[in-house]
Amino acid sequence: MKAIGVRRDGDGPELLEKDRPTPGPGEALVRTLRVGVDGTDHEVIGGAHGGYPEGEDHMVLGHEAVGVVEEPNGTGLDEGQVVVPTVRRKPDGETNEYFRRGEPDMAPEGEYFERGIVGEHGFMAEYFTSPADFLVPVPEELAEYGLFIEPISITEKANEHAFATREPFEWRPESACVLGNGSLGLLTLWMLQQKFDRTYCVGRRDRPDPTVDIIDELGSTYIDSRETPVDEIPADHESVDYVYEATGFAPHSVQTVQALAPNGVGALLGIPEPWDFEIDGGALHNEIVLHNKCLIGTVNSHIKHFEYAVETLSEAPKWLLDDLITTVADPTDVAPAFENGDDQIKAVVEFDTL
Ligand code: NDP
Incomplete structure (x- = not known):
């Protein structure tokens, strides 16, 4: 499958070919629709923030994603459900008190990974897997703009x-x-x-x-x-x-x-x-x-903030969301999504549509 990532010895985002991931127990497979690019991605690409997954020579970018459940894998989610993933994950698959309390956004450095930012691959790929607990259902009519749910959740x-x-x-x-x-x-x-x-x-x-x-x-x-x-x-x-x-x-x-x-x-x-x-x-x-x-x-956010954000996004004027999206790039020609000129506000990489 196609993925967009950075390599330790590379000089910017590039198209990578990776195997389609297989969901583990409690995880669903998600077909990616769109992934947004923000200031944090530019900091990660520039090496000012974040870090590669251990033992890997590359990291798949992207933490502002929206997709569709492809394989629910017994998680209780429905095939075809539009979902948005949260960003923080348990380090090394282990849990800790912050995740147990449902407050991973309050965990100090070292007690979490952030997908596409620190320690774990992101969502900028045709498919990704995620524990179902970290996938927030979104109404189908918001799918096109679902990439805004993560940044809205931050606020x-x-x-x-x-x-x-x-x-x-x-x-x-x-x-x-x-x-x-x-x-x-x-x-x-x-x-x-x-x-x-x-x-x-x-x-x-x-x-x-x-x-x-x-x-x-x-x-x-x-x-x-x-x-x-x-x-x-x-x-x-x-x-x-x-x-x-x-x-x-x-x-x-x-x-x-x-x-x-x-x-x-x-x-x-x-x-x-x-x-x-x-x-x-x-x-x-x-x-x-x-x-x-x-x-x-304040940094990051978690499930309840994503749920508030779904509600907030449903009230946002369409003209604003359309004006904010200045680039919709194809994964095979992704460079325009990472240009950072004054005419760029929110760039999006589009893998698929509903
Ligand atoms: P951008 O880089 O897109 O936006 C930053 C904006 O601030 C730019 O428009 C820039 O203007 C403007 N700016 C910078 N310096 C000045 C200044 N001295 N006076 C006036 N304007 C200024 O980033 P995002 O909007 O994506 O994110 C904003 C910040 O929030 C980033 O630092 C990002 O890392 C952080 N962030 C933090 C999160 C958290 O959880 N705490 C989550 C997401 C983002 P210009 O373009 O003209 O230079």
Whole structure:
């Protein structure tokens, strides 16, 4: 079968020929429809994040997938059911307390593999197998856009954790700001628009630009960080109740605190490489304490977030999903899916259709 992966001695994603996998006990065989490409894939390809499966000279890419059950293999799933796989798996087939609790997204490094990212092959292949417990059923009408369920689930988790920190008091948030106009940032912007009166999205692009067009179309305010750095958002616009960082630009971790309104919360999602920069640690400490601010980090997601994400995707406007998908590549000509120009938002590799 065709698969797209990277080799230890290669120089980028390539078409590989692999055997079709055989499902083990408790696993189903899934025929892949579409797999999305995101910033994490680019970090994996560049060697900045993740790692190869042990003893293998290559890793199949892809963690944002949607497919159809080909062989239920006695798992209780129906043949033809559209499913989306979660990403984290038990290391070496063993279980641990995080998986036993159904919270693998809370496991520390070393206690999990991530398919297509660290330690295990991904889903960018004609077929993949997965334990049925890690396959989330999706209505057939959402199959074309099912690759968005994984990134939406990331934001479902981030929002759940961030808002939970504000539960002990009467928090009445009105404004939110997303840092980053990549596919994760833009999907999140739409999600936050459903909850907040005013939304902002920070990028660093000149108009005309397809991501800024989407920000405009959503009725959100575009902020160019070259003109208004994140810590100056309160002076140029307003201090915001919620900041969602999806740039991976390390200074934003600190600037988020300055952008927040008193009692606000910031969620950090970016995964930067080591990055030295100067900060006034006293001012940061003081600002967090005296204004009851909160900063959380959040990574990955699990079954319940995927289930929320199915519901959220069903409410997303079709124009937004269509505008986000800028490339649909065939596995035999995959290079366009990994181009990273300003006109690329979400690239998809399409193996099959329903
Ligand atoms: P992208 O690389 O597609 O998007 C990042 C966006 O941030 C780009 O549009 C980039 O603009 C913009 N950006 C970067 N620096 C600045 C800056 N200084 N000012 C304004 N805008 C800036 O990535 P994704 O959308 O896929 O993901 C976003 C981040 O979230 C990545 O770091 C990714 O690794 C991380 N991530 C984390 C997850 C988690 O579980 N925590 C899950 C998924 C992703 P431009 O293109 O113009 O350079």
